[in-house]
Amino acid sequence: MFVRIPTDRRPQPNTLDEFGLTSAFNRIIGLGEFTYRKGTEIFGEKEPAVYVYQVKHGAVRSYKLLSDGRRQIGAFHLVGDIFGLENGDEHRFTAEAVVETVVRLIKRESLQLVAAKDAVVSHNLLSMITRNLEHAENHMLLLGRKTAVERVAAFLLEMDFRTGADKMSLPMTRLDIADYLGLTLETVSRALSSLRKAGVLTFLDHDQREIMLNDRRRLADFDPQGPAQH
C-alpha cells in the first residue's frame, strides 16, 4: 500500500521554511515518505494524532462531515505545507489525498520532545497554529458573508498566492472547491465561467483545471476587502 518515492526538490513558496521548521523536521528522525493514492484517507477525524505530516508532492484536503454527508473542507494542503499537527490528542479533521500524494511524516511525540527543549521550534509551532487560526478566521468571514463570485475570487487569489506560479494547476475538483467555499459545484462552475467571460482568467486545458489569471487587480476587485483603513 505505501511506496517510498524520491523527495521532490523544487523551490516551494509558503512552506515550512518560512517558519524555520524544516530544520526541526530534519533534526528529528523522520519516518520516511509515504504515498497515498488519489482519494485515500491519511487520517480520520477523532483518530489519535500520532504523526505530523508534510506534503512533499500532491495535495491534501482536510474536512469535517455531518452525519448526512454534508462536507466542509477546512483547508487544502499544498506542497511544503504541514498538516495534522494537533495540540490535543485527536485529529479534528479527516485528511485525504486530493491526487496521488507523497507526504513526509514524523512522530508527534518526537516533535513535542524537540519543542520542549528548543524555544525556537516551539515558537515556530505556535506560529503555525496561529497561522491556521488566522486562516480559519478569514474563512469564517468568507463563509458567513461573501457571495458566490466573491468566494471563488478569494479562492483563486489564495491559490495564486500560495502556488506563486504564473499559471495555476488546481489539483482539486469543482466539488472540492465547492465544499471549501460552502457552495455547490454548479455554482462554482458558473462563477468561474462568469470570471472567464469577464476576462480576468483563461482556462488553459480541457478540464479547466489549469487557470491563468489575466488581471489579478481586477480579480481582487471581485473579492471585497475590509473597511478602509484610517
Add this chain to the structure above:
Amino acid sequence: MFVRIPTDRRPQPNTLDEFGLTSAFNRIIGLGEFTYRKGTEIFGEKEPAVYVYQVKHGAVRSYKLLSDGRRQIGAFHLVGDIFGLENGDEHRFTAEAVVETVVRLIKRESLQLVAAKDAVVSHNLLSMITRNLEHAENHMLLLGRKTAVERVAAFLLEMDFRTGADKMSLPMTRLDIADYLGLTLETVSRALSSLRKAGVLTFLDHDQREIMLNDRRRLADFDPQGPAQH
C-alpha cells in the same frame, strides 16, 4: 469615561480557571478594570495589540467587517473569557461591548514575559489559542454547511453550555446572533419562533432574550452531529 467597579465573584463556567490561567493573570501586575458602555469599541482590527482582556461582567463581540458593512462576528466573549490575545502584533478583530461591560486588562508584554519563564503559563496560552482554533473550525462547518434552524440550535446549545445556567439571558440582539451565524436577524427570529412552537424552548421575558430550554435532547436533534463513530 472609564469607571472602576467591584469584581464580580459569581462562579463562572468556561473561564480561565479551566486553563489555570487565572493564577497567571493574578501574578501579573494587572492594570485594573475598565468599563465600556454598551456598543463601545474596546479595540479595533489592525490596531497594535497592547493589552489582553478578561471579561469580568457583561459580554463582548469580536468581528470583522467588509468595506460595505457586512459583518461577521467570530466569537462572543462572556464572563471569565479572555480575548484580544494575539500571537502577532495586531488585533485581527474589532472588539465591542455588547452591553455595559467590565474588563480586566493586562499588558500583553507582561504576559509574554511570564510565559517565557513559566512553562505552565505558556502551555496554557497555547491551549487557549488551540481552543480558539477549534471553535473557528467548528464554526466554519456551521457557516458553510448548516441550515438556518441548525445554526440557531447550535448557537443555543453553545450558549447554554457556556453559561451553564438553567435559563439563559442572552446579552446580544438578534442582529448580533445573525452576524455570528451568517444569517439575517429576521431568519434568526423565525428560527427561534419555530423552535418555540416546537416546544423545545420558552421565552421568559418580553424582549425574548431570556430563554429557557425545555428539552436539550430535542434541541440537539436540530443540530446535526458528525458521522457515526466506528
Add this chain to the structure above:
DNA sequence: TGAGCCCATTGATTTAGCTCAATGGATTGC
C-alpha cells in the same frame, strides 16, 4: 476499440433565506 466512469458545463426550475414593510412593546429623554 469501445463501454463505463469521472468531471465540467450549462439550462430549467425550485427554494431557503433575504429584503422590504408593517406592527407593537419597552425604554429614554425632554
Add this chain to the structure above:
DNA sequence: GCAATCCATTGAGCTAAATCAATGGGCTCA
C-alpha cells in the same frame, strides 16, 4: 406624558444559490 428610538416579530414577495437534468470530452481498462 409623549415623541423618539430600539428591538423583536411576522407577512409578502424576491432572488441568489441549490437542485435536477442533460450533454460532452477525456481517461481507464478489459
